[in-house]
Amino acid sequence: MKRSRPLRRKPKRPEPKRQEPDAIDLRSTDDDPVVQGILTAISQKRLKPGAKLGEDKLAKAFGTTRIHIRQALSHLASRKVVMQIPNRGAFVYRPSWEEAKDILAARRVIETATVSAAIDRLDKAGRAELKAHMELEARHDRNDRWASLSLTAEFHVLVAKLAGNRVLLEMSRELMLRTSLAIATFEQPGEPDCLPDAHPDIGALILARDKASAIDAMRHHIEEMEQRIRPKEGADEVDELTAIFREIDARGRAGG
Numbered sequence: 001m002k003r004s005r006p007l008r009r010k011p012k013r014p015e016p017k018r019q020e021p022d023a024i025d026l027r028s029t030d031d032d033p034v035v036q037g038i039l040t041a042i043s044q045k046r047l048k049p050g051a052k053l054g055e056d057k058l059a060k061a062f063g064t065t066r067i068h069i070r071q072a073l074s075h076l077a078s079r080k081v082v083m084q085i086p087n088r089g090a091f092v093y094r095p096s097w098e099e100a101k102d103i104l105a106a107r108r109v110i111e112t113a114t115v116s117a118a119i120d121r122l123d124k125a126g127r128a129e130l131k132a133h134m135e136l137e138a139r140h141d142r143n144d145r146w147a148s149l150s151l152t153a154e155f156h157v158l159v160a161k162l163a164g165n166r167v168l169l170e171m172s173r174e175l176m177l178r179t180s181l182a183i184a185t186f187e188q189p190g191e192p193d194c195l196p197d198a199h200p201d202i203g204a205l206i207l208a209r210d211k212a213s214a215i216d217a218m219r220h221h222i223e224e225m226e227q228r229i230r231p232k233e234g235a236d237e238v239d240e241l242t243a244i245f246r247e248i249d250a251r252g253r254a255g256g
């Protein structure tokens with residue numbers, strides 16, 4: 001299982017005084033430690049939707065340059081995980097209610113497909129990997145909330161991986177992150193993305209190659225997530241980002 005890299009890392013060389021460091025190779029940007037660190041913090045809900053991502057603070061936390069942080073944030077913005085607003089800075093992306101519903105509906109489509117393909121392709125190595133993961137989830141202390149969030153997301157990524165389609169795997173990873181943002185925005189803070197008891201059933205059905213039941217179980221599991229999110233109303237939702245969007249809306253109306 002791939003582990004995230006440590007959050008803190010010394011720059012490879014001292015920060016040049018005038019010259020900017022080399023641009024990050026975009027092909028490997030997903031493996032960049034800053035990108036990985038922020039993605040992990042979002043998937044573990046330590047960073048909440050709407051949270052400000054200050055370049056200086058991040059540069060200090062990661063022991064790197066502001067240029068590096070800026071590039072990482074731009075990359076995350078291209079993945080709809082971060083929102084960059086001119087003259088305001090970067091924020092953890094906060095999906096709208098419509099978008100949150102679309103994210104979960106897309107997961108329902110993608111994951112019923114990945115579970116089906118995973119069963120078609122299931123071999124000895126895949127079975128072993130799935131069993132190992134299920135044992136890990138079974139043994140895991142659920143009170144360790146942050147680790148639980150990573151572990152349950154890994155189950156879904158593993159199913160996508162077993163499906164053997166790189167594009168589906170990439171889409172699943174992206175949808176997983178966006179689900180975390182959707183659930184963090186529209187459910188009580190700190191709630192898990194997955195209800196805990198669904199994975200053993202889905203895993204067992206995959207191992208039994210019972211495709212129809214596995215697809216049903218996965219669909220039901222995602223539908224449960226869809227039912228748990230609720231549109232939010234009222235004044236307690238007002239935060240910096242909401243205020244910004246209101247302002248932008250107001251400007252749009254004023255101009256047109």
Ligand SMILES: [Zn+2]
Nearest residue numbers: 152194195221
């Ligand atoms: Zn799940």
